[in-house]
Amino acid sequence: MKVRVEYFAQFGQLSGCDNELVETDASTVSALYHQLRRRHGLPEPGPAIRAAVNDEFADWERPLCVGDVIAFLPPVSGG
Amino acid sequence: MKVRVEYFAQFGQLSGCDNELVETDASTVSALYHQLRRRHGLPEPGPAIRAAVNDEFADWERPLCVGDVIAFLPPVSGG
Amino acid sequence: MSATFQLDIEPIRPERLLPSLNNQTCGAVVTFDGRVRDHNDGRSVLRLDYTAHQKLAVAEGQRVVDEALEKFAVEHVVCVHRIGHLAIGDIAVWVGVSAAHRGAAFEASRYVIDEVKQRVPIWKNEFYSDGTEAWVDPTKTSR
């Protein structure tokens, strides 16, 4: 299944891109993160790291669908 | 003994003047207030009513001196 | 570091006061302004006058801003209180605080306005739409 993955801030730095098309067999957001974590050296998931699917915050256990856009969001630092 | 008494806000309204020269035998600020209270219908002293002598806040038991300027200050309502 | 309290008979202009809070080490600026409302304690207000024991008000106001500088980790504290004739919407009192971090800026500005309202000898005479007027006594109003 192909999904689009977006990386923000330091995650973009680590993965070397803002977004990429990923072919994955991961069935959940969490499983996808763990696959990409190994590939790009992303940090361990923690409470300050969040995911969004199709521009909405998403639970880590949310199932993936073909064509989903998944954003991985490092700890926010606005303000 | 002659002292100058200043009345602010509603105390000026009650006494009909901003300030007056008073001939008094009162020995403290408190005694003076009680004399003037009867004359002008000022309210009972309470924690929100304060006195100043010569432009400094003063204790009610402060002794009076000739020429003192005593200000009686109703509850403040700034802000 | 600075702490300033002033009475002003002219309209308060925050844009003229804000520059005195600027500091490149300050990450946080909190301002408060209290404005003349068109009602108070259930009555319709047209305008109001503020009067002060000016010497005492300036001295006590200065003590309040000095205390704020001492109690909280802030850089600059400014408070200006208007006296004279005010219209609805006019700023009656303005507080501005700058600090490295926002917690201290919020706490100090809250401290200044709370203490000024409690301690500084300034009085408000309200003029109502029914043609009457009254000196406000916060120890007696229903609020």
Add this chain to the structure above:
Amino acid sequence: MSATFQLDIEPIRPERLLPSLNNQTCGAVVTFDGRVRDHNDGRSVLRLDYTAHQKLAVAEGQRVVDEALEKFAVEHVVCVHRIGHLAIGDIAVWVGVSAAHRGAAFEASRYVIDEVKQRVPIWKNEFYSDGTEAWVDPTKTSR
């Protein structure tokens, strides 16, 4: 009553935002601004960039200001966060709240900035005087 959250690539001008808080029933206006400091976590900062997940940031920021309107007795709530390139002293985030009484105005503005900093997907890349740069991770800094 109104609640507005915006991202803005242009410099934030409080004097343009303040009028949206005006209301003749409002006695209290509190504003907060967070500015770019010349140091952070012990390092000398030259400038910084803010980036956002724009759709999510606008949606989450709007939720924050809507919550403030619901939780506190306030009239208008405005928050603007800057994105893009910022210089030292620039306003990074601005919050303005108007209310009938000051307690609610202070509490709501504090709520908005605290929640925005916790929840809204915006990130800060700091550029240091030694030529290096780094994305700030508040979960790792020593402060």
